[in-house]
Amino acid sequence: MREQPEQQAPPVQRLRIRYAKRDRMRFASHRDFSRAFERALVRARVPMAYSSGFNPHPRISYTGAAPTGAASEAEYLEIGLAQHTDPVEVLRRLDASLPPGLDVVEVVASAGGTLSDRLQASRWRVSLPGIAPDEAVAGVRTFLAAAEVPVERMTKRGLRSFDCRAAVVSLQVADTRLSQESCAILEVVLRHGTPSVRPDDVLAGLREVAGLDAGPAVLFQRQAQGPLDEQAGTVGDPLAPDRDAV
Amino acid sequence: MPVTPVSSEPVTDSLWDRLEPVLPRVQKPIQYVGGELNSTPKDWDAAEVRWALMYPDAYEVGLPNQGVQILYEVLNEQDWALAERTYAVWPDMEQVMREEGIPQFTVDQHRPVRAFDVLGVSFATELGYTNLLTALDLAGIPLHAADRGEGDPVVLAGGHAAFNPEPIADFVDAAVLGDGEEVVLAISEVIREWKRDLVEGALSPGSGRSPRDELLYRLAVSGGVYVPKFYDVEHLPDGRIRRVVPNTSGVPWRVHKHTLMDLDSWPYPRKPLVPLAETVHERFSVEIFRGCTRGCRFCQAGMITRPVRERSISTIGDMVENGVRASGFEEVGLLSLSSADHSEIGEIAKGLADRYEGSNVSLSLPSTRVDAFNITLADEFSRNGRRSGLTFAPEGGSERMRRVINKMVTEEDLIRTVATAYSSGWRQVKLYFMCGLPTETEEDVLGIADLAKKVIAKGREVSGRNDIRCTVSIGGFVPKPHTPFQWAAQLDWETTDERLQRLRDDVRADKRFGRAIGFRYHDGRPGIIEGLLSRGDRRVGRVIEAVWRDGGRFDGWSEHFSYDRWVAACESALAGTPVDLDWYTIREREYAEVLPWDHLDAGLDRDWLWEDWQDALDPDGREVEDCRWNPCYDCGVCPEMDTEIQIGPTGQRLLPLAVR
Numbered sequence: 001m002r003e004q005p006e007q008q009a010p011p012v013q014r015l016r017i018r019y020a021k022r023d024r025m026r027f028a029s030h031r032d033f034s035r036a037f038e039r040a041l042v043r044a045r046v047p048m049a050y051s052s053g054f055n056p057h058p059r060i061s062y063t064g065a066a067p068t069g070a071a072s073e074a075e076y077l078e079i080g081l082a083q084h085t086d087p088v089e090v091l092r093r094l095d096a097s098l099p100p101g102l103d104v105v106e107v108v109a110s111a112g113g114t115l116s117d118r119l120q121a122s123r124w125r126v127s128l129p130g131i132a133p134d135e136a137v138a139g140v141r142t143f144l145a146a147a148e149v150p151v152e153r154m155t156k157r158g159l160r161s162f163d164c165r166a167a168v169v170s171l172q173v174a175d176t177r178l179s180q181e182s183c184a185i186l187e188v189v190l191r192h193g194t195p196s197v198r199p200d201d202v203l204a205g206l207r208e209v210a211g212l213d214a215g216p217a218v219l220f221q222r223q224a225q226g227p228l229d230e231q232a233g234t235v236g237d238p239l240a241p242d243r244d245a246v
Numbered sequence: 247m248p249v250t251p252v253s254s255e256p257v258t259d260s261l262w263d264r265l266e267p268v269l270p271r272v273q274k275p276i277q278y279v280g281g282e283l284n285s286t287p288k289d290w291d292a293a294e295v296r297w298a299l300m301y302p303d304a305y306e307v308g309l310p311n312q313g314v315q316i317l318y319e320v321l322n323e324q325d326w327a328l329a330e331r332t333y334a335v336w337p338d339m340e341q342v343m344r345e346e347g348i349p350q351f352t353v354d355q356h357r358p359v360r361a362f363d364v365l366g367v368s369f370a371t372e373l374g375y376t377n378l379l380t381a382l383d384l385a386g387i388p389l390h391a392a393d394r395g396e397g398d399p400v401v402l403a404g405g406h407a408a409f410n411p412e413p414i415a416d417f418v419d420a421a422v423l424g425d426g427e428e429v430v431l432a433i434s435e436v437i438r439e440w441k442r443d444l445v446e447g448a449l450s451p452g453s454g455r456s457p458r459d460e461l462l463y464r465l466a467v468s469g470g471v472y473v474p475k476f477y478d479v480e481h482l483p484d485g486r487i488r489r490v491v492p493n494t495s496g497v498p499w500r501v502h503k504h505t506l507m508d509l510d511s512w513p514y515p516r517k518p519l520v521p522l523a524e525t526v527h528e529r530f531s532v533e534i535f536r537g538c539t540r541g542c543r544f545c546q547a548g549m550i551t552r553p554v555r556e557r558s559i560s561t562i563g564d565m566v567e568n569g570v571r572a573s574g575f576e577e578v579g580l581l582s583l584s585s586a587d588h589s590e591i592g593e594i595a596k597g598l599a600d601r602y603e604g605s606n607v608s609l610s611l612p613s614t615r616v617d618a619f620n621i622t623l624a625d626e627f628s629r630n631g632r633r634s635g636l637t638f639a640p641e642g643g644s645e646r647m648r649r650v651i652n653k654m655v656t657e658e659d660l661i662r663t664v665a666t667a668y669s670s671g672w673r674q675v676k677l678y679f680m681c682g683l684p685t686e687t688e689e690d691v692l693g694i695a696d697l698a699k700k701v702i703a704k705g706r707e708v709s710g711r712n713d714i715r716c717t718v719s720i721g722g723f724v725p726k727p728h729t730p731f732q733w734a735a736q737l738d739w740e741t742t743d744e745r746l747q748r749l750r751d752d753v754r755a756d757k758r759f760g761r762a763i764g765f766r767y768h769d770g771r772p773g774i775i776e777g778l779l780s781r782g783d784r785r786v787g788r789v790i791e792a793v794w795r796d797g798g799r800f801d802g803w804s805e806h807f808s809y810d811r812w813v814a815a816c817e818s819a820l821a822g823t824p825v826d827l828d829w830y831t832i833r834e835r836e837y838a839e840v841l842p843w844d845h846l847d848a849g850l851d852r853d854w855l856w857e858d859w860q861d862a863l864d865p866d867g868r869e870v871e872d873c874r875w876n877p878c879y880d881c882g883v884c885p886e887m888d889t890e891i892q893i894g895p896t897g898q899r900l901l902p903l904a905v906r
Binding site for chain 1: 262266267268269270271274275276278279280281282283520522523524528570571572573574575576606
């Protein structure tokens with residue numbers, strides 16, 4: 001008979017990590033990222049805590065990832081360590097162990113609470129090459145005026161139909177310093193929920209209600225992710241409580 | 247080549263700006279973006295000689311390839327040379343590239359492949375030939391070497407399939423046989439010299455050769471680079487080759503293979519590439535020795551990579567540690583053609599298992615040798631709790647068959663080995679066999695079922711359990727150049743399929759064992775095409791081109807391979823010649839026949855190969871023992887190539903690592 005696997009000790013420290021997906025690395029899928037990240041932990045010799053079982057895994061809690069092809073300045077995850085380690089040192093070593101474009105931006109020690117509960121909304125920037133700002137402004141107005149904007153998306157469980165309007169906290173065309181003549185830039189704040197509404201769903205909605213067709217060369221970039229201030233419609237910093245606790 | 251001021255001078259700028267917008271339209275775009283950890287982007291203008299290295303299969307297969315990674319690193323270590331990588335693009339990407347006019351590009355810096363001096367293509371298998379044509383066509387390089395001009399790279403083939411490059415002789419400018427580490431640098435130096443001469447106008451005045459031909463000529467006269475255009479092939483009326491002769495003075499009659507000695511001085515890869523995309527081998531691999539002298543008569547790799555050259559235990563230890571640290575891979579493979587044969591494998595296994603005990607680093611060995619020692623090794627390697635599978639390769643189902651192929655494993659050996667495995671806790675073993683070997687009968691194939699049943703019965707007996715399993719994997723035998731079986735008739739696919747069907751039925755019919763034995767095999771048809779490409783001559787190039795023009799791509803993938811397309815292409819492209827698909831595959835050759843690769847020297851003495859073939863056919867034929875431990879049996883390689891067997895033991899031990 002095979003012996004039961006050894007029970008692993010719980011982590012002694014949890015670190016919360018903000019990382020960015022930039023440039024060509026935006027084409028990495030979440031699975032691509034997680035493979036690269038787990039290898040980087042080995043290279044960086046981060047003293048990881050492992051799960052129990054026949055096939056122990058390093059303790060990593062991922063949160064909702066930006067879609068493949070979307071860039072992001074604000075992706076978050078949490079790791080469990082077997083030894084106390086200086087977060088600044090972990091940042092330095094991890095960042096050096098990841099390929100350029102997958103960049104560790106911040107590492108803080110967890111002060112408790114659940115990280116994913118704080119990730120209530122995201123702020124996205126969407127560049128629309130070939131679309132003039134005026135055209136975009138008109139489309140956005142139509143979109144916001146609608147009470148419901150049903151769209152369809154192919155998911156792993158088949159074609160799903162859902163409303164993409166309710167999740168939109170705010171949507172506007174960025175001012176002229178950002179938007180250029182031939183490339184409108186949208187700024188959109190999306191509330192996380194079920195069904196999860198992504199910025200490409202909002203584009204599908206714009207096409208649906210306003211005929212705004214941006215083509216395939218659209219660029220999505222997540223700029224912030226965190227607690228939603230319902231009054232102001234802004235996205236806060238999810239690591240602020242941990243940082244303040246130090 | 248870029249130095250020549252011609253109108254067709256290629257653009258060298260990065261194609262990224264054109265590529266990026268189309269990537270959302272294709273599957274798994276990450277495979278086209280590069281930027282892997284340990285990749286080495288270099289300054290284009292600072293390099294005098296530039297290589298595009300291609301593995302002609304999808305990125306997920308090509309990236310882990312050791313050969314390409316090693317050459318990439320060896321070239322990029324030179325401050326005057328540069329290498330970037332390119333892979334076969336999937337059909338969805340090919341379509342987008344054609345629509346948008348994007349040429350074949352390297353993943354490192356997205357340069358157009360046509361801008362390089364050399365396109366070096368590593369052929370591990372012949373089934374990548376159609377992918378070469380796609381890459382050439384997308385790159386804007388003429389398919390036929392004869393149509394290329396001063397603005398085109400030298401298209402150079404290497405890898406095991408390049409030991410008979412005749413089927414692709416129309417499409418490549420040159421081919422290199424054997425180990426690449428030194429010869430890529432030698433070729434680079436010839437190109438550098440040639441470029442300097444070109445700039446100074448000092449290019450062999452009066453030879454009448456174009457600059458491009460001058461370069462090919464300089465490579466050819468070195469004796470280590472085969473340039474097909476400098477050789478004429480003459481045929482007999484019945485279709486056989488009459489002779490192959492140099493058509494240019496100074497070009498050698500035979501071109502020899504390259505053999506790297508002292509592998510400890512070449513501990514590559516030092517900076518293993520770590521892909522973002524998922525690939526077929528998610529591990530770091532160390533080649534613990536090169537070459538194999540066991541003398542299995544079907545094995546091309548064992549024949550063309552002689553002699554055996556080991557890396558020492560201390561170099562292996564250093565390479566493993568460096569590789570794990572540099573890559574972050576937690577699985578390490580100890581590679582070679584027969585890894586358990588390393589003179590210090592026991593010490594290596596124990597030393598590495600000690601070093602990495604308590605960490606998550608796991609070790610694996612492609613274990614194919616059938617003896618109990620393998621189990622000891624496997625036990626060491628699974629000390630940290632992870633058990634990979636155990637694979638044994640008796641290759642032939644009957645004692646008689648194993649004698650024919652010179653794989654001297656008795657049934658008792660096998661049963662004893664699996665008994666050890668099952669009694670030390672393994673529940674599953676995998677057995678590898680071939681079907682279609684010379685002189686094989688249906689009885690030999692049914693012997694596989696017999697063996698598998700005995701294995702299960704023994705396993706149940708020694709373990710006292712009923713959940714013992716055994717997987718039988720069967721590959722179709724394809725006769726290969728430079729082996730004793732190079733003269734053999736390949737078995738037709740209909741008979742192969744019939745025998746495999748009988749075997750399957752035989753196992754299924756036995757209620758006591760049927761469910762404990764798993765079967766993995768492919769139908770016989772792809773093997774026939776591999777056979778055509780393996781032993782083909784220059785006339786087969788037309789077939790490859792016809793298949794490619796009809797849409798043939800990724801022939802190594804069953805979902806893309808079309809046997810009917812190949813048959814149709816053979817019929818049209820070989821019409822009017824005395825030869826056909828059967829002639830190349832299921833026909834036995836005579837001693838006197840000139841084989842398409844006879845002018846390419848793998849070091850093996852042709853008469854020795856022939857005698858070994860005769861011994862295979864003779865029921866009382868001689869057994870060939872491994873010259874690593876037994877006296878030399880005169881295969882010819884060492885004297886011909888001026889090489890020698892390099893093995894331990896060194897007597898050294900691996901010490902614990904100071905820092906963990």
